Structures are given as structure tokens and as C-alpha cells.
Amino acid sequence: MVTLEYVSRLQVVSGKGGTGKTTVAAALALALADEGKRTLLVEVEGRQGIAQLFETEALPYEERKIAVAPGGGEVYALAIDPELALLDYLQMFYKLGGAGRALKKLGAIDFATTIAPGLRDVLLTGKACEAVRRKEKSGRFAYDYVVMDAPPTGRITRFLNVNDEVAGLAKIGPIHNQAQAVMRVLKSPETAVHLVTLLEEMPVQETADGIAELRAAKLPVGQVIVNMVRPEVLDAAELELVRGTARSSFAQSLSAAGLGGARRGGHAERLVDPLLAQAEEYAERYALEHEQRAVLGELGLPLHELPLLAEGMDLAGLYELATELRKQGMS
Amino acid sequence: MSPDAERQHRLSPARVLDLDPLLDDPGTRIVVCCGSGGVGKTTTAAALGLRAAERGRKVVVLTIDPARRLAQSMGIDSLDNTPRRVKGVEGAGELHAMMLDMKRTFDEIVEAHADPERASAILGNPFYQSLSAGFAGTQEYMAMEKLGQLRARDEWDLIVVDTPPSRSALDFLDAPKRLGSFLDGRLIRLLTAPAKLGGRAGMKFLNVGMSMMTGTLGKLLGGQLLKDVQTFVSAMDTTFGGFRTRADATYKLLQAPGTAFLVVAAPERDALREAAYFVERLAAEDMPLAGLVLNRVHGSGAARLSAERALAAAEDLDLVGDRAAENLEESRIVDQEDGKAGVRNSPDTDGSSGSPTSNRTVPQLTAGLLRLHAERMQLLSREQRTRDRFTALHPEVAVAEVAALPGDVHDLAGLRDIGARLAAGRPELPETAEE
Incomplete structure (x- = not known):
């Protein structure tokens, strides 16, 4: 937390499927909600993952408070529904409430939000940027930070860049202007795109590819968050020692700890093989994890690590991860 | 209750999914692997394809977005949208593999169904170029289209399909319906109206509506984009009439007895929640579910020691x-x-x-x-807790468990190993120690 670095107001969290990006996004929203601060956690893929994490009922298309953070700040959440967002948009920016209803009757809204999925991405990014820029009457920002649980790494660059494409398609008119305004926010230091990964080959590879794509598109890459890091129970030197130790010595130790007889066929003795097999699996994973950490180190980005929660993910665990992110200076 | 006793009282899946009979049955023509991202879906599809091929079938695996190493292990690192024969397959069968190239597939449809002049107009349309290059959703349509094409070629006796890593689960099932409702919709008629109606007197009312609409859309989109969209939509209307028929046919094909759906998951809360959703959704669509593949299951040879x-x-x-x-x-x-x-x-x-x-x-x-x-x-x-939850909700679903591997798969030998684990249905564990 002792950091003077500028923290971007729009924090986009992406990552390969299965890496826990929704969890990290939620923990980050909690971490950023310091005393007196207000964050908005935005879900764009309609899976109600946020509601499940915070153990609340399904979120409507409406910003509502879902948590009070450890420092006393507040976390609001919003699950964006593309169809409602479009109607919202037409009204807000183009004063076209009536036309919106007409479009809906004609199936145009359906067209925009399902058949032409690019427009769906326009709405999702547009809505998030609107929340970032929104101000209260007092002049202060409605939300200090907006955290987006974004589409996965493979799709994130295209998702964020969709407005560039739109601005290219609609060369004049309000859509063009709106698209450009959104891109200005997304390409500025006001935005940071974080990638969540695991210490496994495929997610790390995808993270490296994703960063290259983001950079090529001139989108601001934030930090890499390694999720579900397992504790180091034995280090490399200890694993070496394990390999060099006689089975009978382990059997004696196990027996001494009250786990049965050490003689051949005794309970303790029969535990040795499976325990050593598990140690071998651990050693193999340990070596792979070291390789992957080295690959991540070469990306030249700040790395954060979040522990695997032994008891599984629940609300208490979420707060634990938020505290961890604060400790590591991510907020 | 002691932990040991508790373990003995756990629910266990009622049925073990036996995959070899499914792969061997000549009646099985399509296997669809679906599930949320990051659960090993593509690897499962590739391993099943290899196993079926080595058991004598002529197989093509359609992958959507394989990890580079996995693709290389099957020799398909070139993204050319055509099935390539995989070398190193043992036995009498054949394995072909391909990676879906959305844009290429879309372009091919246009080229196949429009005269050259119209085709080049569509391919050059900026709106088409954006749409076809791969926004979310396009992948699903094109995966369905490609599946239909592969099936129609009838060169393979088994097609194994990997589905897009879509979060809005089963979007690919909705693709034909959505496209259908769009093509039947009033919007497309309005957008294409100028070309078709040509100011016929009887259509006056529609024309009034039309000009109001174009006015609104023009204001919204800018005149030039509206023109691009209109051109695109009208070309699509005349060109893609057959698309809907084919998409409907593919949808029916998925419901047919020769198709088997496998839901792929890992024993994690989110992945299994998604899996339950898939199971329910497939049932609602009358799609034949063969069972659940549960990847990355852990075991212990000393499970009696708590x-x-x-x-x-x-x-x-x-x-x-x-x-x-x-x-x-x-x-x-x-x-x-x-x-x-x-x-x-x-x-x-x-x-x-x-x-x-x-x-x-x-x-x-x-x-x-x-x-x-x-x-x-x-x-x-x-x-175990997450699996029990799934089993309690869906006791009817047969499950094949695959033991977790420490690393990723890089070659055919690795895929073969996974295929063997899949077919075994239960992770092989050393004998339990103690007691």
C-alpha cells in the first residue's frame, strides 16, 4: 500500500479461462475500496460470477452496493446486459429513447446485441468508460475506481479495441465520436489491463501472447497476477535430500510419529512409497513452476502472487486475497 | 463422524462413462466436446480423436483455438482451415486435424454462394470485414458451419469437435436460430427494402416507416456506415438464403442419434457449475449427452491417512x-x-x-x-465436495475421470496417454496403504 505510483481508474482484469480472473477482479475491487473510496466492479460476460463470489442473489442491470471493504470503502457491482445497455445508450447519448423502442420492435436491438457481436463489445466497453467518467453534482467522480471482469486473454485486445474498428467503420456522426471518446479512455494511463495466470505452461504462454497483442494495439498493459500459487513445502535442496534418503529411514520416522510399524509390511513402511510418489509429482511440478516463473519474469512487468486457498474459495477467502493485493501494493 | 468414515459415505458417480464402445461404434459419427475455458477441452478432443483413429476409425478433429504446443504435437501449426493428416498415428485408422479459421470459413461461404462480382463486393465491404474477422460470436457460427461442411463431405467416419471457449455457454447451439430469426426478421426487410421495393405504390406504408428508420439509423450510424450495412445485409439476404437451411440441418444433425456430446470439466467449483448448466441446456435442446469427462482429478496412494x-x-x-x-x-x-x-x-x-x-x-x-x-x-x-454437488444434481450423468498430470501435453505420446486414461474412466492409483 505504500506506493506513490499512479493507480489507473479503470482496471481491466483478463486471463485465460480457469485462472480465476473473476475472483481476482473482485479481490482487486475490494482492495481498491480504501477508506472513503468507492469502486465499481463490472461484469461483462453475463455469468453472474460476481453474485456467486459475494454470495448474493443474481445482479440486475443496475449498480448496487455489494460489499464494504476492509478499509471502510464501498464496492458496487454491475452486471452489464447488452440489450439494456443499448437502450440506455441511445437515450443517454443520442436522446433516442422512442427510437430505441422502435428499433427493439424491429429486432434491431436483437441484431445489435447478438447477430453483430462486435456492437455488443462496443456497448460493454462504452458502459464501463461511462462509469469511469461519470461525475456527481459535487464534481467528484461517481466511482474512484472501476474494475472490469473482462473477456479472456485470447479475446481481450479485440474486445478493448472494438471502438477503434467502429470509429473506422463509422467515419462521421455520433457513433464515431462516441467510439473515439471510449478509445481515448482505454488507451490512456487512466486504464490498466491486468492479466491473471497460473504457473502452468498454457496460461503463461497465453499471457505472453496477450501482452504482445495489447502492446501492439497500444493498450496500456498493467500487471501480471499469478493466481492459486501453492505453498512451497519442500525446496529443491530438500527434494534432493529426499531422493538420497533410504526408504527404511522414512519408515522409522513415520513409525516414530505414531503412524504404525516400521518393519517390512508395517503400516508406516507401507506409507513410504505413496508419500515418495507424491514427492516426485511435487518435484516435477516444482521444476515446471520455476520455469514458468522465469518466463513471466522476462515479460518486464510487475508480478503479484496470490496463494491457493486450502479451504477453497469463499467470501472470507476473497477478503484474504484483497488484503494480500493491498500488501503487495496493487492498490 | 471420523474423516475416514466420512469418506466412505461419500456419493460416488452412479455410472462410469465407458468411452471405447462409444468411439468404436460405427454409428457414432460426431463427438462434440463442450465445457468452460481452461478445463482441457481441446486436449480431450485431440486425445479422443487419436484414440479412435488408433482403434481403426477415420477421424477428423476440428479444433477451435488450440494451444500452440498442442497444435504442433499434431502437426497443425499452420492455420489454413483444411484438415491435415496427422503423422505418427499407429494402427489401421487415420487422424486428420484442422484449426478453424473464422474469416477464411466466412469468406468461403461467400465465394461459394455468390457470383464473383457480388462476392467481391461483399468481401470488400468494410462492415463484412469487421464482422468476419472475429468478434465474439462469429466463431460459434463458423464452427457450426464448418462442422456441417465436414459432415457433408462424408470423408471421415468420425468427427470430433472442440467448441469455442465461449462463456455464454452453448452459444454455438443458438447460432443457427439467431441467424434464422435475423434473416426472417423485419429489420432485414427494412434494411434491404430500397433494393427490393423500388417505390411500389402498395408498399407506401412500409416506405414511410423505412425512411423514418433510415433517418434514425443514419443519424446514429452516419450515412456511410448505414450504406455499408445495407449493402452487406442485402447481399447477405440473397447470398445466404442457403446458410439458414444448412444451419438448421447442422442443428438437427446434432440432435441425431449419431451424435454424442461430452461435457468436459475439472473438479473445480466454477467448472462444474458450468458443466451442470451444459447438461441442463443439452437436455432442454434434446441433444444427446454421452457423459461428463472430469479432467485433472487428484488421487493419493495413501488416502487412508487423513x-x-x-x-x-x-x-x-x-x-x-x-x-x-x-x-x-x-x-x-x-x-x-x-x-x-x-x-x-x-x-x-x-x-x-x-x-x-x-x-x-x-x-x-x-x-x-x-x-x-x-x-x-x-x-x-x-x-470430492464439488463432485458430490454435481453428482447430487445429476446422478444420471456417466462420468469418466482423468488423473491430473504434472505438465502439459506436447506430443502424440502424451495424447495417447490421456486417451488411455479417458478410456479407463477412473484414475489409476497405487494400492491404498494402511489398514
Whole structure:
């Protein structure tokens, strides 16, 4: 937390499927909600993952408070529904409430939000940027930070860049202007795109590819968050020692700890093989994890690590991860 | 209830999914692997394809977005949208593999169904170019289209399909319907109206509506984009009439007896929640579900030793180890009753990591092994809880479990190994120790 670095107001969290990006996004929203601060956690893929994490009922298309953070700040959440967002948009920016209803009757809204999925991405990014820029009457920002649980790494660059494409398609008119305004926010230091990964080959590879794509598109890459890091129970030197130790010595130790007889066929003795097999699996994973950490180190980005929660993910665990992110200076 | 007794009372899946008969049955023509991202769906599809081929079938695997190494392991690192024969397959069958290229597939449809002049107009349309290059959703349509094409070619007797890593699960099932409702919709008629109606008197009312609409859309989109969209939509209307018919046919094909859906998941809460959703959704669509493939399942050869007991024993040994380190000559003296009484260390904050290790004693190393075991048992019980939840909701679903591997698959041998594990249906474990 002792950091003077500028923290971007729009924090986009992406990552390969299965890496826990929704969890990290939620923990980050909690971490950023310091005393007196207000964050908005935005879900764009309609899976109600946020509601499940915070153990609340399904979120409507409406910003509502879902948590009070450890420092006393507040976390609001919003699950964006593309169809409602479009109607919202037409009204807000183009004063076209009536036309919106007409479009809906004609199936145009359906067209925009399902058949032409690019427009769906326009709405999702547009809505998030609107929340970032929104101000209260007092002049202060409605939300200090907006955290987006974004589409996965493979799709994130295209998702964020969709407005560039739109601005290219609609060369004049309000859509063009709106698209450009959104891109200005997304390409500025006001935005940071974080990638969540695991210490496994495929997610790390995808993270490296994703960063290259983001950079090529001139989108601001934030930090890499390694999720579900397992504790180091034995280090490399200890694993070496394990390999060099006689089975009978382990059997004696196990027996001494009250786990049965050490003689051949005794309970303790029969535990040795499976325990050593598990140690071998651990050693193999340990070596792979070291390789992957080295690959991540070469990306030249700040790395954060979040522990695997032994008891599984629940609300208490979420707060634990938020505290961890604060400790590591991510907020 | 003691932890041991609890374990014995757990639910276990009612049925084990037996995959070999499914792969061997000549009546099985399509296997669709679906599931959320990051659960090993593509690897499962590739492993099943290889296994079926090595059991004598002529197989094509359609992958959507394979990890580079996996694609290379099958020799399909060139993204050219055409099935390529995989080398190194043993046995009488054949394995072909391809990666879906959305844009190419879309372009091919246009080229196949429009005269050259119209085709080049569509291909050059900026709106088309954006749409076809791969926004979310396009992948689903094109995967369906490609599946239909492969089936129509009838060169393979089994098609294994990997589905897009779509979060809005089963979007690919909706694709034909959505496209259908769009093509039948009033919007497309309005957008294409100028070309078709040509100001016929009887259509006056529609024309009024039309000009109001174009006015609104023009204001919204800008005149030039509206023109692009109109051109695109009208070309699509005349060109893609057959698309809907084909998409409907593919949808029916998926419901047909020759198709088997496999839901792929990992024993994690989110993945299994998605899996349950897939199972329900497939049932609602009358799609034939063969079962659930549960990847990355952990086991232990010492499952009778609970995490709690392993941790307690590790604490005993730490104390013994500390004393032994202080007094190396006495390292064999052990008094377990003393050990149990005095330990207050928590397992996570003890000195077993970070400190110099060259003089680690056997008791300390043994304590490490026990802690690894405790971690494994906690993982097992977490996995078991999530699986029990799924089984309770869907006891009718047959399950094939695949043991977790420490690393990723890089070659055919790795895929073959996974195929064997899939067919076994249950992870092979060493005999359980103790008792």
C-alpha cells in the first residue's frame, strides 16, 4: 500500500479461462475500496460470477452496493446486459429513447446485441468508460475506481479495441465520436489491463501472447497476477535430500510419529512409497513452476502472487486475497 | 463422524462413462466436446480423436483455438482451415486435424454462394470485414458451419469437435436460430427494402416507416456506415438464403442419434457449475449427452491417512527434528508423547522453507512428505465436495475421470496417454496403504 505510483481508474482484469480472473477482479475491487473510496466492479460476460463470489442473489442491470471493504470503502457491482445497455445508450447519448423502442420492435436491438457481436463489445466497453467518467453534482467522480471482469486473454485486445474498428467503420456522426471518446479512455494511463495466470505452461504462454497483442494495439498493459500459487513445502535442496534418503529411514520416522510399524509390511513402511510418489509429482511440478516463473519474469512487468486457498474459495477467502493485493501494493 | 468414515459415505458417480464402445461404434459419427475455458477441452478432443483413429476409425478433429504446443504435437501449426493428416498415428485408422479459421470459413461461404462480382463486393465491404474477422460470436457460427461442411463431405467416419471457449455457454447451439430469426426478421426487410421495393405504390406504408428508420439509423450510424450495412445485409439476404437451411440441418444433425456430446470439466467449483448448466441446456435442446469427462482429478496412494493426522505427525517430527539438529548424536532418540504435547507451530509458518537446508534431518524431511500429503488430501476433499454437488444434481450423468498430470501435453505420446486414461474412466492409483 505504500506506493506513490499512479493507480489507473479503470482496471481491466483478463486471463485465460480457469485462472480465476473473476475472483481476482473482485479481490482487486475490494482492495481498491480504501477508506472513503468507492469502486465499481463490472461484469461483462453475463455469468453472474460476481453474485456467486459475494454470495448474493443474481445482479440486475443496475449498480448496487455489494460489499464494504476492509478499509471502510464501498464496492458496487454491475452486471452489464447488452440489450439494456443499448437502450440506455441511445437515450443517454443520442436522446433516442422512442427510437430505441422502435428499433427493439424491429429486432434491431436483437441484431445489435447478438447477430453483430462486435456492437455488443462496443456497448460493454462504452458502459464501463461511462462509469469511469461519470461525475456527481459535487464534481467528484461517481466511482474512484472501476474494475472490469473482462473477456479472456485470447479475446481481450479485440474486445478493448472494438471502438477503434467502429470509429473506422463509422467515419462521421455520433457513433464515431462516441467510439473515439471510449478509445481515448482505454488507451490512456487512466486504464490498466491486468492479466491473471497460473504457473502452468498454457496460461503463461497465453499471457505472453496477450501482452504482445495489447502492446501492439497500444493498450496500456498493467500487471501480471499469478493466481492459486501453492505453498512451497519442500525446496529443491530438500527434494534432493529426499531422493538420497533410504526408504527404511522414512519408515522409522513415520513409525516414530505414531503412524504404525516400521518393519517390512508395517503400516508406516507401507506409507513410504505413496508419500515418495507424491514427492516426485511435487518435484516435477516444482521444476515446471520455476520455469514458468522465469518466463513471466522476462515479460518486464510487475508480478503479484496470490496463494491457493486450502479451504477453497469463499467470501472470507476473497477478503484474504484483497488484503494480500493491498500488501503487495496493487492498490 | 471420523474423516475416514466420512469418506466412505461419500456419493460416488452412479455410472462410469465407458468411452471405447462409444468411439468404436460405427454409428457414432460426431463427438462434440463442450465445457468452460481452461478445463482441457481441446486436449480431450485431440486425445479422443487419436484414440479412435488408433482403434481403426477415420477421424477428423476440428479444433477451435488450440494451444500452440498442442497444435504442433499434431502437426497443425499452420492455420489454413483444411484438415491435415496427422503423422505418427499407429494402427489401421487415420487422424486428420484442422484449426478453424473464422474469416477464411466466412469468406468461403461467400465465394461459394455468390457470383464473383457480388462476392467481391461483399468481401470488400468494410462492415463484412469487421464482422468476419472475429468478434465474439462469429466463431460459434463458423464452427457450426464448418462442422456441417465436414459432415457433408462424408470423408471421415468420425468427427470430433472442440467448441469455442465461449462463456455464454452453448452459444454455438443458438447460432443457427439467431441467424434464422435475423434473416426472417423485419429489420432485414427494412434494411434491404430500397433494393427490393423500388417505390411500389402498395408498399407506401412500409416506405414511410423505412425512411423514418433510415433517418434514425443514419443519424446514429452516419450515412456511410448505414450504406455499408445495407449493402452487406442485402447481399447477405440473397447470398445466404442457403446458410439458414444448412444451419438448421447442422442443428438437427446434432440432435441425431449419431451424435454424442461430452461435457468436459475439472473438479473445480466454477467448472462444474458450468458443466451442470451444459447438461441442463443439452437436455432442454434434446441433444444427446454421452457423459461428463472430469479432467485433472487428484488421487493419493495413501488416502487412508487423513490430512489432520498427517499434519499432527509432521508437527511431532518437527520437534524431533529440531532436537536432533541441536544434538546430532541423539538424533535417533524419539519420544512421541513428548512431541505431541509441546508443538504450537502452525504448518505454514514453521521453518521447513527458506532456512538453510543442507543439514535437514530425516525426521524433518519426513515431516515435509507428510505436509505434502496433507495438502494433497485437502485438495482431494475439495475436489470430492464439488463432485458430490454435481453428482447430487445429476446422478444420471456417466462420468469418466482423468488423473491430473504434472505438465502439459506436447506430443502424440502424451495424447495417447490421456486417451488411455479417458478410456479407463477412473484414475489409476497405487494400492491404498494402511489398514
